[in-house]
Amino acid sequence: MINVKDLTKRYARTTAVDHISFEVAQGQIVGFLGPNGAGKTTTMRMLTCFLPPSSGTATVAGFDVLEQPLQVKKRIGYLPETPPIYPEMSTSEYLRFVGKLKGLSGAELDRRVDYVCGRCAVAEVKTKLLGKLSKGYRQRVGLAQAIIHNPDVLILDEPTAGLDPKQINETRDLIKDLAGEHTIILSTHILPEVEQTCQQVIIINRGKLVATDSVRNLQARARGAESVLIEVAGRAEVLDPLMVQRKLEQVPGIARVVAKQEFDSRLVFELETSKGRFVRGDVARAVVESGWDLNELRPAAMSLEEVFLQLTGEDAAKPEETPVEVHA
Amino acid sequence: MRNVWIICRKELGSYFVSPVAYILLIMFGLIFGFFFWNALGAFVFESIQSQMSGRSFPMNLNEWIIRPLLSNVSVIGLFFIPMITMRLFAEEKRTGTIELLVTSPVRDIEIILGKWLASVALYACLLVFTALNFALLFRYGNPDWKPLLVGYLGLLLQAGALLAIGTFISTLTKNQIIAGAVTFGVCLLLWVLEWVSGYETSAWARVLAYMSVITHFESFGKGVLDSKDAVFYITVIFLGLFFTARSMESLRWRS
Numbered sequence: 001m002i003n004v005k006d007l008t009k010r011y012a013r014t015t016a017v018d019h020i021s022f023e024v025a026q027g028q029i030v031g032f033l034g035p036n037g038a039g040k041t042t043t044m045r046m047l048t049c050f051l052p053p054s055s056g057t058a059t060v061a062g063f064d065v066l067e068q069p070l071q072v073k074k075r076i077g078y079l080p081e082t083p084p085i086y087p088e089m090s091t092s093e094y095l096r097f098v099g100k101l102k103g104l105s106g107a108e109l110d111r112r113v114d115y116v117c118g119r120c121a122v123a124e125v126k127t128k129l130l131g132k133l134s135k136g137y138r139q140r141v142g143l144a145q146a147i148i149h150n151p152d153v154l155i156l157d158e159p160t161a162g163l164d165p166k167q168i169n170e171t172r173d174l175i176k177d178l179a180g181e182h183t184i185i186l187s188t189h190i191l192p193e194v195e196q197t198c199q200q201v202i203i204i205n206r207g208k209l210v211a212t213d214s215v216r217n218l219q220a221r222a223r224g225a226e227s228v229l230i231e232v233a234g235r236a237e238v239l240d241p242l243m244v245q246r247k248l249e250q251v252p253g254i255a256r257v258v259a260k261q262e263f264d265s266r267l268v269f270e271l272e273t274s275k276g277r278f279v280r281g282d283v284a285r286a287v288v289e290s291g292w293d294l295n296e297l298r299p300a301a302m303s304l305e306e307v308f309l310q311l312t313g314e315d316a317a318k319p320e321e322t323p324v325e326v327h328a
Numbered sequence: 329m330r331n332v333w334i335i336c337r338k339e340l341g342s343y344f345v346s347p348v349a350y351i352l353l354i355m356f357g358l359i360f361g362f363f364f365w366n367a368l369g370a371f372v373f374e375s376i377q378s379q380m381s382g383r384s385f386p387m388n389l390n391e392w393i394i395r396p397l398l399s400n401v402s403v404i405g406l407f408f409i410p411m412i413t414m415r416l417f418a419e420e421k422r423t424g425t426i427e428l429l430v431t432s433p434v435r436d437i438e439i440i441l442g443k444w445l446a447s448v449a450l451y452a453c454l455l456v457f458t459a460l461n462f463a464l465l466f467r468y469g470n471p472d473w474k475p476l477l478v479g480y481l482g483l484l485l486q487a488g489a490l491l492a493i494g495t496f497i498s499t500l501t502k503n504q505i506i507a508g509a510v511t512f513g514v515c516l517l518l519w520v521l522e523w524v525s526g527y528e529t530s531a532w533a534r535v536l537a538y539m540s541v542i543t544h545f546e547s548f549g550k551g552v553l554d555s556k557d558a559v560f561y562i563t564v565i566f567l568g569l570f571f572t573a574r575s576m577e578s579l580r581w582r583s
Contacts, residue, residue: 048427084423086425089345097334100334103433
């Protein structure tokens with residue numbers, strides 16, 4: 001649905017977005033994660049044809065943002081960071097205006113306005129002036145205007161910023177609800193939000209793409225004992241990595257073994273365990289019983305925050321190295 | 329075309345929902361009412377004088393009231409035009425609603441035309457006040473209506489030109505006051521430019537005088553439809569809107 005290739009945005013002195021590439025499949029919710037000033041908004045603005053890219057290409061539903069902006073705009077619903085509302089209009093006036101701008105008219109316009117009012121729970125403030133609405137309502141009116149023309153793609157810039165916890169939950173539920181019909185990209189700097197609403201995460205920092213991964217994988221990395229790093233060395237002989245790997249794979253509870261590094265006689269593996277199993281004792285025993293040395297064995301456990309900080313290379317908050325634990 | 333109308337309707341809506349339009353209308357009505365009353369008083373005074381002196385000469389309503397009042401309106405307009413255009417883009421940039429307009433499937437030129445037409449429409453509403461006053465002349469006197477119509481056409485063209493300049497200036501800033509002040513300064517300069525023709529006859533002076541928006545109104549005020557003056561105004565309108573479009577484009581490359 002969305003295809004971004006080497007997208008770059010340069011300003012006079014800075015590069016806000018630096019060769020970012022990613023793809024979003026139809027019907028997915030993708031979280032765009034990064035600290036403030038990472039380039040999230042700039043990237044979204046390029047996707048919505050608000051800003052032209054300096055180089056690289058982006059296509060939405062097969063249409064290029066530079067070549068066919070009108071076609072792209074027809075297929076995108078966009079909620080900027082502050083909902084773009086006119087305080088002097090009432091909710092229904094505003095939604096009708098946006099609907100008309102997006103090309104709706106007549107009975108269809110009436111139908112869509114009613115529909116989005118119900119969908120985003122703003123029906124009870126239909127006749128109120130937008131300037132008099134609370135932040136939560138404004139945000140929902142903002143969402144309502146984004147989906148009024150039933151776009152293929154929804155782009156939401158920090159949809160929960162500035163809301164209270166109850167409103168945040170309501171907005172998240174609403175977004176999850178919308179996922180079936182639209183492909184959604186939402187940006188945020190709040191990790192749990194991604195965890196709760198998205199299937200796929202794109203992490204960017206200082207304009208660069210740091211990682212794209214599924215939320216499940218990210219969570220798995222965060223789930224404590226799910227991943228173990230092990231360093232094995234031979235006593236006298238040089239070890240055959242394949243043999244060691246096979247041996248490790250036989251340990252019950254190990255889902256996958258990945259060879260990470262290979263020094264002259266030392267081998268480092270990353271072991272992924274099946275969910276919830278505590279395998280370090282078994283692994284240690286297996287290594288020792290094979291007659292090899294167990295140099296290091298530690299869980300590659302990180303909270304989502306730590307994963308994020310590590311990926312974005314923010315050293316200041318880097319956690320202490322987990323102490324080596326050996327269960328022999 | 330449909331989009332132009334949608335934007336125009338929305339702009340007119342926000343003029344008339346907020347007090348802006350009403351305050352402009354009331355102030356303009358008061359000011360013009362005073363001018364009209366003044367001109368009428370002077371006319372009556374002069375005609376009584378000429379009768380009492382025994383050498384009564386025919387006095388023409390068009391010449392004595394309509395023509396000077398129309399050129400008064402063209403000057404009063406200079407003061408009102410900045411107040412009409414200053415919010416057009418500056419406000420949208422400040423509140424971020426410009427993002428909604430620009431990311432909607434609408435061409436830039438449609439947004440610009442819609443906004444400009446709305447400002448022209450509001451100015452036309454101001455002119456309705458003058459028409460109400462002039463209607464009294466038709467009720468009690470017998471002025472010629474054709475020069476009046478030409479005068480109105482001239483006023484609309486002149487205002488259209490200044491409103492286009494004001495629209496352009498409004499795209500340059502987020503601050504309404506700045507947009508208004510700069511537009512006012514430009515309007516005032518374009519008015520007084522013709523003063524140089526009073527003491528200078530060089531080519532430069534003639535160019536400056538030609539650029540003055542007021543000199544081109546003179547023929548309209550007299551009820552003469554001069555294509556050369558109409559072309560001047562239309563050119564300024566075109567240039568103003570063209571620069572607005574360029575400015576909107578550069579807004580994206582810069583911001």
